[in-house]
Amino acid sequence: xxxxxxxxxxxxxxxEEMQADESVFVMGEDVGVFQGAFxxxxxxxxxxxxxxxxxxxxxxxxxVGMGVGAAMxxxxxxxxxxxxxxxxxxxxxxVNHAAAVGYMFGGQVSxxxxxRMPGGAGHQLGPTHSHSFEAWYLHVPGLLVAxxxxxxxxxxxxxxxxxxxxxxIFIEHETLYGQKGxxxxxxxxxxxxxxxxxxxxxxxxxxxxxxxxxxxxxxxxTLASEHEIDAEVIDPRTLRPLDMDTIVESVKKTNRAVxxxxxxxxxxxxxxxxxxxxxxxxxxxxxxxxxxxGADVPMPxxxxxxxxxxxxxEHVVQAALSTFRDT
Amino acid sequence: MAxxxxxxxxxxxxxxxxxxxxxxxxxxQKSREILAKMMLIRRFEERAGEMYAKAKIGGFLHLCIGEExxxxxxxxxxEETDYLMSTYREHGQAIARGTPPEAVMAELFGxxxxxxxxxxxxxxxxxxxxxxxxxxxxxxxxxxxxAGVALxxxxxxxxxxxxxxxxxxxxxxxxxxxxxxxxxxxKLPVVFMVINNQFGMGTSLERHSAVTDLSxxxxxxxxxxxxxDGMDVLDTEAVIAEAVRCAREERKxxxxxxxxxxxxxxxxxxxxxxxxxxxxEEWRQRDPIETFGKRLVDEGVLPEKxxxxxxxxxxxxxxxxxxxxxxSPFPDLASLYDHVYVYGEQVKxxxxxxxxxxxxxxxxxxxxxxxxxxxxxxxxxxxxxxGEQYPQDExxxx
Numbered sequence: 001x002x003x004x005x006x007x008x009x010x011x012x013x014x015x016e017e018m019q020a021d022e023s024v025f026v027m028g029e030d031v032g033v034f035q036g037a038f039x040x041x042x043x044x045x046x047x048x049x050x051x052x053x054x055x056x057x058x059x060x061x062x063x064v065g066m067g068v069g070a071a072m073x074x075x076x077x078x079x080x081x082x083x084x085x086x087x088x089x090x091x092x093x094x095v096n097h098a099a100a101v102g103y104m105f106g107g108q109v110s111x112x113x114x115x116r117m118p119g120g121a122g123h124q125l126g127p128t129h130s131h132s133f134e135a136w137y138l139h140v141p142g143l144l145v146a147x148x149x150x151x152x153x154x155x156x157x158x159x160x161x162x163x164x165x166x167x168x169i170f171i172e173h174e175t176l177y178g179q180k181g182x183x184x185x186x187x188x189x190x191x192x193x194x195x196x197x198x199x200x201x202x203x204x205x206x207x208x209x210x211x212x213x214x215x216x217x218x219x220x221x222t223l224a225s226e227h228e229i230d231a232e233v234i235d236p237r238t239l240r241p242l243d244m245d246t247i248v249e250s251v252k253k254t255n256r257a258v259x260x261x262x263x264x265x266x267x268x269x270x271x272x273x274x275x276x277x278x279x280x281x282x283x284x285x286x287x288x289x290x291x292x293x294g295a296d297v298p299m300p301x302x303x304x305x306x307x308x309x310x311x312x313x314e315h316v317v318q319a320a321l322s323t324f325r326d327t
Numbered sequence: 328m329a330x331x332x333x334x335x336x337x338x339x340x341x342x343x344x345x346x347x348x349x350x351x352x353x354x355x356q357k358s359r360e361i362l363a364k365m366m367l368i369r370r371f372e373e374r375a376g377e378m379y380a381k382a383k384i385g386g387f388l389h390l391c392i393g394e395e396x397x398x399x400x401x402x403x404x405x406e407e408t409d410y411l412m413s414t415y416r417e418h419g420q421a422i423a424r425g426t427p428p429e430a431v432m433a434e435l436f437g438x439x440x441x442x443x444x445x446x447x448x449x450x451x452x453x454x455x456x457x458x459x460x461x462x463x464x465x466x467x468x469x470x471x472x473x474a475g476v477a478l479x480x481x482x483x484x485x486x487x488x489x490x491x492x493x494x495x496x497x498x499x500x501x502x503x504x505x506x507x508x509x510x511x512x513x514k515l516p517v518v519f520m521v522i523n524n525q526f527g528m529g530t531s532l533e534r535h536s537a538v539t540d541l542s543x544x545x546x547x548x549x550x551x552x553x554x555x556d557g558m559d560v561l562d563t564e565a566v567i568a569e570a571v572r573c574a575r576e577e578r579k580x581x582x583x584x585x586x587x588x589x590x591x592x593x594x595x596x597x598x599x600x601x602x603x604x605x606x607x608e609e610w611r612q613r614d615p616i617e618t619f620g621k622r623l624v625d626e627g628v629l630p631e632k633x634x635x636x637x638x639x640x641x642x643x644x645x646x647x648x649x650x651x652x653x654x655s656p657f658p659d660l661a662s663l664y665d666h667v668y669v670y671g672e673q674v675k676x677x678x679x680x681x682x683x684x685x686x687x688x689x690x691x692x693x694x695x696x697x698x699x700x701x702x703x704x705x706x707x708x709x710x711x712x713x714g715e716q717y718p719q720d721e722x723x724x725x
Binding site: 029030033034035037055056057058059061085089123124125265295297298300301302304305308309310311312314315 | 385386387438441443447448449450451464465466467468496497499500501527528529530534535536600601657658660662663679699703704705706707708709710711
């Protein structure tokens with residue numbers, strides 16, 4: 001299987017979908033001449049021209065709104081927002097229109113649109129560039145939410161997102177763009193709502209969101225080597241739709257669950273998932289569902305503070321151990 | 328893509344407001360101070376770039392090299408009690424306003440003694456004491472805040488003016504039109520200064536704005552505009568001073584377009600494929616510091632040997648700033664949760680739910696968790712010393 005970087009996998013997905021479907025086009029800030037703030041759209045302007053690779057002014061709300069309009073009449077826009085924080089400027093169009101028009105107009109239109117953005121901390125981008133807002137988008141009925149953590153998923157899910165007839169919030173992780181991984185040759189679209197079991201185990205279920213799936217895998221190795229705990233690591237890959245079956249099945253086997261995310265604790269992805277797990281598997285649980293989250297603060301710039309403000313392997317190990325505390 | 332860049336027309340010197348040679352030099356001492364300030368900003372920025380290459384500075388670093396005249400000219404037009412707001416390219420603004428270079432460099436280093444306590448970094452400098460109300464990382468995000476500050480000044484019957492700086496790219500945000508309308512409607516004492524450095528990140532003015540004479544862009548909202556030569560410190564000061572006067576005395580908000588150019592990339596990670604070397608070189612011929620220095624020498628205001636002396640003084644100040652920043656400690660881990668809330672007497676209930684802080688949060692009961700929380704905070708912070716946990720193959724851009 002060929003190996004490529006996360007950003008290259010995304011690029012391939014865009015390229016293939018643009019080749020396959022004339023109605024797919026890309027727009028966003030510096031996606032053309034500059035080739036993307038994170039170089040995800042590299043070479044696309046050259047191959048597809050300005051009609052289909054459109055540099056926009058810095059006008060997030062309007063870029064997204066225009067994407068919604070174009071999608072309502074049958075195009076398949078892929079809008080790139082430079083960071084997840086900038087997507088907040090477009091929250092109005094995303095929530096009030098992208099997510100809602102299909103419903104409020106009685107199903108007469110759909111919004112087959114993808115809104116891509118990088119999120120996450122780790123590069124000292126400070127309090128206006130490095131948050132994790134997947135919980136906010138997960139909250140909104142009408143939106144699909146993808147959070148790929150590997151190059152293979154980045155490609156497969158982006159292809160699926162473009163082909164899907166719903167608006168998709170596609171959250172990439174900024175620190176993963178350079179990560180390499182195997183990507184199936186001529187691979188098609190992945191299915192939304194299909195979790196990946198990254199590591200099998202019988203003792204505790206660890207669900208990792210986005211990059212935290214990787215952190216969870218590392219923690220699982222430590223749990224095995226130092227604590228004789230065999231963790232099962234699940235990467236949901238999409239938060240809407242959510243593969244609850246895989247998660248619940250795992251919890252019924254391990255009787256313990258830890259959810260790891262980079263976002264804030266109040267009203268987070270983990271809060272939601274913990275509620276669902278206890279609703280669906282309460283009788284199988286031997287310990288409270290634990291959450292590992294980002295610190296409940298705006299992301300600080302200073303390097304030690306920033307590193308202390310999002311979860312690392314140690315936090316996951318500690319949380320997993322705490323599910324055994326009273327047994 | 329070079330063909331794209333070369334088709335654009337950003338002729339250095341083709342556009343400026345007043346005929347700049349008409350601006351008389353100020354008194355000797357003031358002329359000298361102006362030059363010294365621009366030199367300090369230039370040397371500071373150059374050194375910041377070096378410190379970034381040495382990984383003393385993280386995140387994004389946007390340098391203002393080339394824009395010194397626009398910054399110093401504009402801030403010189405303000406009273407000490409006036410307010411200033413800027414974008415994420417704002418080291419120069421802070422220094423021009425009087426924030427010690429030590430505190431700015433320490434902020435870039437993410438240190439405790441930085442002017443934002445290490446929390447904001449390069450893009451989010453702040454100095455309340457000097458009424459520098461911040462650098463902002465969201466393009467166009469500072470315009471409504473600026474109008475709000477002007478509203479407060481007006482509300483309290485104060486005479487202060489807000490000078491709000493932003494880039495050409497910000498004129499395309501919704502906040503631009505919305506803020507202009509309300510500022511004009513409510514007759515707020517605010518001057519909007521668009522520092523037109525010709526690019527919104529990597530997209531040139533002609534490619535991001537239908538109207539390229541930015542001084543006209545707010546007229547329809549009731550805010551009249553003017554233009555100044557942002558490469559000329561005296562022209563900038565004169566035009567901004569008049570705009571500030573209008574805002575203060577006539578309660579008419581103004582827009583001033585300072586036409587300038589950034590000599591460096593958008594940030595440190597910019598390959599600059601969107602413009603030609605020739606274009607940059609052409610603008611460099613109009614280097615605001617060299618031209619002003621030369622004029623002072625030519626007109627006998629400054630002995631030629633003093634050019635070097637002033638430059639050495641600037642470099643010495645920057646040396647001190649780096650030394651200070653190096654010595655300053657990183658913020659205490661225990662301070663991670665400081666300033667998220669202001670806690671009054673009435674604190675009740677949990678303000679936060681995670682256990683990452685070593686201390687009990689306000690509103691919480693004593694728990695037995697702090698010991699492990701402290702260990703975990705340190706475990707996380709330890710990653711700061713191990714380099715990037717997820718290294719990247721190339722640098723990124725915001």
